[in-house]
Amino acid sequence: MATTNHITTIWKGGMAFESTNPSGHPVNIDVAPEDGGAGSGFRPKALMLSGLAGCSGLDVAMLMKKMKLEVDDFRIETIANLTDEHPKYYDKVTIAYHFTGGALNKEKLQRAVDLSVEKYCGVMEMFRRFAELKIETVFHQK
Incomplete structure (x- = not known):
């Protein structure tokens, strides 16, 4: 049987997102201020x-x-x-x-x-x- 990963990524406003991980630890994703974000997460x-x-x-x-x-x-x-x-x-x-x-x-x-x-x-x-x-x-x- 093939293994699958299910990731849920939620918009947090602006250009920021929070993405789940199978480990249970969230990852914050954002872009740099010059690209319209707050720089609050990983690119x-x-x-x-x-x-x-x-x-x-x-x-x-x-x-x-x-x-x-x-x-x-x-x-x-x-x-x-x-x-x-x-x-x-x-x-x-x-x-x-x-x-x-x-x-x-x-x-x-x-x-x-x-x-x-x-x-x-x-x-x-x-x-x-x-x-x-x-x-x-x-x-x-x-």
């Missing part, structure tokens, strides 16, 4: 990038735990190019995985990133349908 397209980084990050964190890898800090920098023509969408996205630590196992960390990118992250697969993806892994020794 919809930027929220897609957070979803991409979060999905892949969860995979990598799970694999780091499973592989018993020592990492002091892990962050993902996601940089996307928005097209000029309407409807504007991301056509190129760079996802950079940054690992910091004193005893980084580079091969295993790279394997964790590769597994997320190539096999586990469904949001990555969705992005692959409309954007050129560039994946970088950066190691910072302490």
Whole structure:
């Protein structure tokens, strides 16, 4: 049986919306004041990038735990190019995985990133349908 997600998004006045999530936590969505909003929430397209980084990050964190890898800090920098023509969408996205630590196992960390990118992250697969993806892994020794 296919899994479905049901999201309810409610207009809160102006350009603001509140969107439910299967977790039960709401997300506020709004646009910048120069676009007629109050800047009181996430921008919809930027929220897609957070979803991409979060999905892949969860995979990598799970694999780091499973592989018993020592990492002091892990962050993902996601940089996307928005097209000029309407409807504007991301056509190129760079996802950079940054690992910091004193005893980084580079091969295993790279394997964790590769597994997320190539096999586990469904949001990555969705992005692959409309954007050129560039994946970088950066190691910072302490």
